[in-house]
Amino acid sequence: MVHPDYTYALQHALAAATQGLAVFPLARSKLPAIRSPHRDDPNPAPGVCHGECGRLGHGVYDASADPARVRELFAAAPWARGYGVACGRPPHHLIGLDLDRKGDADGLRDLTVLAAAHDFTVPLTRTVLTPSGGRHLWLSGPADLVVSNSVRRIAPGIDVRGSGGYLVGPGSRTRAGRYRLAPGTAYLPPAPAPDGLLRLLAPPPAPAPPPPVRTAPVRASGSVSPLVNFVLGSVQGERNERLYWAACRAYQTGRGEDAAEALVAAAVRIGLPEREARATVGSAARRFRGMSIGARISDGG
Known part of the structure; x- marks a missing residue:
């Protein structure tokens, strides 16, 4: 059975498309509903493919004002409950x-x-x-x-x-x-x-070029590799939010100290300034300091 929120979101997305606005489906987390097709690539190259591969799952770069394309995107994500406007x-x-x-x-x-x-x-x-x-x-x-x-x-x-x-x-x-x-x-x-x-x-003004050390490979233990890959799979416009989610998940499950440096390195690799990445991971750490393992992440507004 089609969920009413899915139908409601699709109707509004199609209405926006008729006004020339490019749209794509979102999950209830406000992140793109269609997962990146490159998430399991052995050597991911984040930020390179914006849909040139021909597959769906490139976030805002999938957005379209063509009603047929919008329906195709939503058909690939029946769990969608909203839509993004590029x-x-x-x-x-x-x-x-x-x-x-x-x-x-x-x-x-x-x-x-x-x-x-x-x-x-x-x-x-x-x-x-x-x-x-x-x-x-x-x-x-x-x-x-x-x-x-x-x-x-x-x-x-x-x-x-x-x-x-x-x-x-x-x-x-x-x-x-x-x-x-x-x-x-x-x-x-x-x-x-x-x-x-x-x-x-x-x-x-454009920032100064980063030192060569920032291009070093991202190293992560097996237990935090999925979170690091989640950050590496970010596209522009969602990088900070995905980094924060991954850091919260790491601290929530007691792996925060092990994951912190790897998550920062992953964020720097996809283009976030190191200072901003460390601030985001630090915010996640403060959020879960003193909370018991297994506490749920609150999404906020």
């Missing part, structure tokens, strides 16, 4: 502002402060309410500007979804709950991002 693609060149509402973080307040400081007005645009009380603002960007994904770069409560990233589409159900369109915004197109905001979103 950012940075024509015709909208979508930019997503993820405004958090957790603890001390208040993304809407931070955006208001940024607007005042940089002399721009936040436009009325399509807005998605998240299960945690946050919201996603959908904006369109210029075709000649590549906006990168970032976490808390422009403000503590704001994450940015750009080229290679995706937003959870309205109508999706995750472990945290349902994503819904904010009242009055359902029929609004993504509004053009104001110039003052675009200046903040422009790519930061």
Whole structure:
């Protein structure tokens, strides 16, 4: 029997595709529903194949606005309960502002402060309410500007979804709950991002090349190899989230100390800065410090 959440997500994904938005199925974890076809490769080359192999399972790179292709993707993932909307693609060149509402973080307040400081007005645009009380603002960007994904770069409560990233589409159900369109915004197109905001979103200066040691092979014991391979199989837009999940799983099962360095090395190999990778693994360690082995991972909003 087809699950109602699957049908609901497919209907919303097809509706988004008719508006020129490229979509693909998500699991309840908010990760791509179709697993990477390269996950069992003996010598994985993460970040190289973006679907050129012709198989499904390349995350946001599978996304399509062709209804037939969307149906094919969902048919390959009957466990899907949501869908992702690819950012940075024509015709909208979508930019997503993820405004958090957790603890001390208040993304809407931070955006208001940024607007005042940089002399721009936040436009009325399509807005998605998240299960945690946050919201996603959908904006369109210029075709000649590549906006990168970032976490808390422009403000503590704001994450940015750009080229290679995706937003959870309205109508999706995750472990945290349902994503819904904010009242009055359902029929609004993504509004053009104001110039003052675009200046903040422009790519930061390129970092210095990493030292040769970072290209060293990733070494991991057999017990943590599946977690390392899970990180190595990440594509751009999901690397940090997959690293955090793998680190949480390692600490949850008492293998955190054994896995930490291997997970950091895997993350560096797929392009995450070492400092960011260590911070992510450290967050997982703090989360499970003092908790008993076997505690369940809470997904948050």
